[in-house]
Every structure is written in structure tokens, then in C-alpha cells.
Amino acid sequence: MNVAASGVWQKNPALAWREIDDETVIISPGESVMHELNNTGSLVWRNIDGQRKAEDLARLLVEQYDVTQEVALADTLSLLAELSTRKLLLPAEEGAAR
Amino acid sequence: MRLSSHDSSLLAAASRRYRGFNSSQEKRLSIQVEREPTEMAASHEFVCDFEGARVEADKGNAQFTGVRHEYALDSLLRMYLSWALLPQDGFLLHAASVARNGKAYIFVGRSGAGKSTVASLSPRGTVLTDEISLLKRVNGEWRAFGTPFWGEFKADGSNTSAPVAGIFRLIQARENRIERLRPADLLKALLPCVLFFSPNVGDHERLLQILIGAIRGISGFHLYFRKNRSFWEVLPS
Numbered sequence: 001m002n003v004a005a006s007g008v009w010q011k012n013p014a015l016a017w018r019e020i021d022d023e024t025v026i027i028s029p030g031e032s033v034m035h036e037l038n039n040t041g042s043l044v045w046r047n048i049d050g051q052r053k054a055e056d057l058a059r060l061l062v063e064q065y066d067v068t069q070e071v072a073l074a075d076t077l078s079l080l081a082e083l084s085t086r087k088l089l090l091p092a093e094e095g096a097a098r
Numbered sequence: 099m100r101l102s103s104h105d106s107s108l109l110a111a112a113s114r115r116y117r118g119f120n121s122s123q124e125k126r127l128s129i130q131v132e133r134e135p136t137e138m139a140a141s142h143e144f145v146c147d148f149e150g151a152r153v154e155a156d157k158g159n160a161q162f163t164g165v166r167h168e169y170a171l172d173s174l175l176r177m178y179l180s181w182a183l184l185p186q187d188g189f190l191l192h193a194a195s196v197a198r199n200g201k202a203y204i205f206v207g208r209s210g211a212g213k214s215t216v217a218s219l220s221p222r223g224t225v226l227t228d229e230i231s232l233l234k235r236v237n238g239e240w241r242a243f244g245t246p247f248w249g250e251f252k253a254d255g256s257n258t259s260a261p262v263a264g265i266f267r268l269i270q271a272r273e274n275r276i277e278r279l280r281p282a283d284l285l286k287a288l289l290p291c292v293l294f295f296s297p298n299v300g301d302h303e304r305l306l307q308i309l310i311g312a313i314r315g316i317s318g319f320h321l322y323f324r325k326n327r328s329f330w331e332v333l334p335s
Contacts, residue, residue, distance in 0.1 A: 013299070014299050015299065016299055016303040016305070016306050017306070018306045018310055020281060020282045020285060020310060020313075021280060021282035022282075023282045025282075025286065025289065027289070027302050029296070029297050029298065029299050029302045030297060032294075034286070034289050034290065036286060
């Protein structure tokens with residue numbers, strides 16, 4: 001799946017999640033599946049708010065970690081694609097319409 | 099809990115199976131059990147189906163219908179309790195609980211991990227359950243309660259409780275040792291072993307909140323153990 005740098009996402013509202021020790025645990029009640037995010041994934045997840053673009057999220061990684069914008073953006077797009085494939089994220093406009 | 103039924107044979111079987119846990123004085127968990135299935139007439143806070151049987155529940159009251167055998171009753175009861183414990187800061191866990199020196203040791207693991215083995219290697223009368231543990235925070239203290247759910251041990255659970263000494267994730271090995279788990283790792287170890295059936299996201303959020311409280315208040319360990327009584331020597335007293 002290709003994710004655009006200008007794409008805007010929001011968390012699937014049908015999920016339960018908690019952060020603990022810089023990690024995030026996400027539960028999909030419908031599927032009884034647990035997902036885990038590490039510290040960088042958690043930073044991205046925490047800031048997915050239906051308004052920030054993928055490139056904005058990547059910028060947060062640059063501010064927090066010793067990484068270039070180019071690498072951060074590639075990692076962010078990869079993560080967003082993965083989260084979208086697992087239905088943990090929805091395109092913001094689709095989420096707004098729910 | 100308080101079980102009642104219009105079907106005397108069903109009630110007799112249920113009373114026999116859950117003796118020690120079933121009280122006519124209990125007011126918090128009142129359960130009506132019937133053999134005949136019914137169509138759901140109203141919406142309920144919690145609904146769950148199991149092989150033609152159904153639990154419909156609201157705060158403090160539950161109705162089990164379509165219960166044709168003890169196995170269905172047992173399954174519905176697990177489903178219901180997993181939800182009914184939420185307001186009490188409690189949850190059910192695939193784990194054996196063994197009381198020792200006034201503390202409860204929780205041995206967690208999926209089928210085949212060694213829960214029944216650990217129970218069978220423990221002195222008679224000390225096993226709260228070899229299959230499904232009930233953990234609940236009471237006055238700020240995490241306690242393990244016996245349950246009427248058992249696995250290979252084939253013995254009634256014990257309707258008592260004890261403060262939790264620790265949670266131990268079972269890993270069969272050639273040596274006995276323990277390894278402290280970070281809270282996040284304990285949570286990830288617990289989640290696959292928690293019994294929970296509600297499809298409601300709000301219930302899952304509440305469950306996560308309770309589990310976070312549990313891992314903050316209870317020490318967790320990997321327990322690498324040999325299949326003999328010697329594993330007790332490496333457990334914290």
C-alpha cells in the first residue's frame with residue numbers, strides 16, 4: 001500500500017489502546033488481536049489526530065531522534081501503511097464521516 | 099454468585115458443580131439459568147453466545163438461556179464473569195494460583211505451558227485453581243481468588259483469596275530461574291492470557307486500565323522451571 005506524505009490519518013475509533021513505558025499496546029476488540037508499537041511508533045501513534053499530515057509526523061521524529069527528515073518520512077510512511085493495512089488507522093475524511 | 103433456575107435438574111447440576119461458590123445470600127452476581135433458548139427481547143449491556151446458549155447481562159443480573167449441558171453453563175459463566183468483574187477492578191486470567199505462606203503465586207500460560215503441572219506439584223489444599231485465576235483489587239491490594247474453573251487437575255477450586263506475591267509466566271526449561279519483567283513486558287505477557295469476550299470498545303478500554311493498574315501493583319517474572327517441586331526454591335518469598 002502506498003501512503004502519501006500529504007495524507008492525513010486518524011485512529012480507528014473501534015480500538016482500545018494504552019501507552020506504557022514508551023510502548024503502546026493496541027487491542028482490536030472485534031478480532032481479539034493485540035498490536036504493539038515501540039517508542040518511535042508510539043510517538044507517531046500518539047500524534048495521529050486527524051489533522052497532522054504524514055510529513056508533520058515525520059518532523060516530530062526528526063525533532064526527537066537523531067534522524068534526517070528523509071529517513072523519518074520513509075519510516076513514517078512505512079508505519080502508516082502497516083497500521084492502515086491492519087485497520088488501526090483510517091483516512092481522516094473517512095473517519096470523519098463515520 | 100447466586101444461581102437460580104426453573105429447571106430443577108439444571109439447578110442441581112449447577113449447584114453441585116459450583117458448590118462453595120454459589121450462595122443464596124449473594125447479591126452482586128445474580129444469574130438465572132434456563133435450558134430453553136429465548137429470543138432477545140431487549141438490549142443488554144453485555145450479550146455473548148456460545149454454541150446455541152446465550153448470556154444477556156446488565157449490572158448485577160444475568161440470564162443464561164439455551165443451557166443444555168454443564169459445559170455450556172461453564173462457558174457462559176466465564177464469559178459473564180470476565181465482563182461483570184470490570185466494575186470491581188477484576189479480571190480472569192488463564193493461570194494457576196497456588197497459595198503459599200499466605201501469599202498467592204500466579205502461574206500464567208496458555209494450554210500446555212505447565213499450569214496443571216505446577217498445580218500438581220503443589221501441596222494438596224493450596225491450589226486456588228489450576229486453570230482460570232481471578233485477580234481483583236480489594237482496598238488497594240491485589241488479591242487472587244479461587245475459582246470453580248479447573249483444567250487437568252480435576253479438583254474443585256478453592257473459594258478463598260490471598261494477596262498476590264507475583265505473576266510468573268511459565269517457561270519449561272532444564273533449570274529453575276526467574277527473570278524480572280518490565281511492566282510493559284508483563285502487560286504483553288498477560289494480554290494473550292486474559293479472558294475477555296465483550297465486543298464493546300469501552301469495556302476493552304476499562305480492561306486495559308485495570309491491567310495497567312495490575313502491572314503497576316504486581317511484580318512479574320519469567321519462570322524457567324523444571325517439572326519438579328524444586329522450582330519453588332527460586333520464587334521470591
